[in-house]
Amino acid sequence: MYMAIKHxxxxxxxxxxxxxxxxxxxxxxxxxxxxxxxxxxxxxxxxTLLLASAIALAVMSSQYPPHSTWITAKIVGLLVYIGLGTVALKRGRTQGVRAVAFVGALAVFGWIVSVALTRNPAGYLAGGAG
Structure with a gap:
């Protein structure tokens, strides 16, 4: 069941x-x-499916914030990503502001993925060869 939810x-x-x-x-x-x-x-x-599956995986693996710092980092990153994404898609007053928010949101998305892959709260910001 865990692997199905992970997929x-x-x-x-x-x-x-x-x-x-x-x-x-x-x-x-x-x-x-x-x-x-x-x-x-x-x-x-x-x-919604993404969030529900994330919660299910956390419960099944007993990895909860703040005890799992990498999960806490992903949640903080998710909030930043949502904020930047809202500016990029809706709330940005100019195309320039939207463009900067869009690039920032993509960078945060990439960082969140890197945190998940490395299980390191710094993700790709930790440096070093992975």
Whole structure:
């Protein structure tokens, strides 16, 4: 069961990241998000499954914040990612602000993935050959 949930989680990570990348590029190129229903609804479905699978994995493996510092780091990173993503897709007043927030959100997303892969709260910021 653990491996099935882990695979769902990894699939949702990929879908969520790809979806954000595509929506961010759309916003920067067109100045707004399309009003098409799947574009508005699908990210919420994927991110809900992503969060639910993350909670299930944490419970199944008994790794909880703040006892697992790498999980705590991922949660803090997730909050930063959500904040930057909201600016990039909706709240940024200018294209420049949106672009900077978009690049920042992508960097944070990459860092969160690196934290998960290394189980080090610094992720790729820890340096060294992995």
């Amino acid at each position: 769902i989680h990894l699939l949702c990570v990929a879908l969520s990241g790809l979806g954000f990348l595509l929506r961010g590029l759309w916003v920067l190129a067109r100045g707004g998000l399309p009003r098409w229903l799947p574009v508005r609804v699908l990210p919420h479905v994927v991110d």
